[in-house]
Amino acid sequence: MYATHDDLISRFGALAIAELESMHNDGLLAVTNALSDASEKMNSYLSIRYQTPLNKTEHLKLVCADIARYLLYMNEPTDEVEARYKEALKWLQDVGAGRANVTFAEPLTAEEQQSTYVKPAVPIGDSYRGQVFGDDVFARMPSIK
16 A cells, blocks of 8 residues: 555544544544555556556655545545545546656556557457448438538
């Protein structure tokens, strides 16, 4: 996991984490599950460019903590919690797309990228055998103007 229970407390305060724990039957288990889920969500984005799991960095701890805190809310999260969650996901998307990097992480080699490539389940490109309409077919269709 990229963050721990203590990381949550140091970032958000013991009182805030205790309140979140009190929303669940087993608060410590809920925190552990949220941190695990957050780490797995992060790996799903990070594994596009990096061999996961990565070594922990302060930024990865922050991102994991923001996602885990969002996941711990049983009801409506506050605007700040939701904004931090969305910002974390945006950064992860940027990392996956190559617009951002994880400090001290080694990118996948071309061979590793090829071995993790998943072929699409539906045919695309020139292998598609479906119907293709030409201008003559579109010209006979009623206008929606």
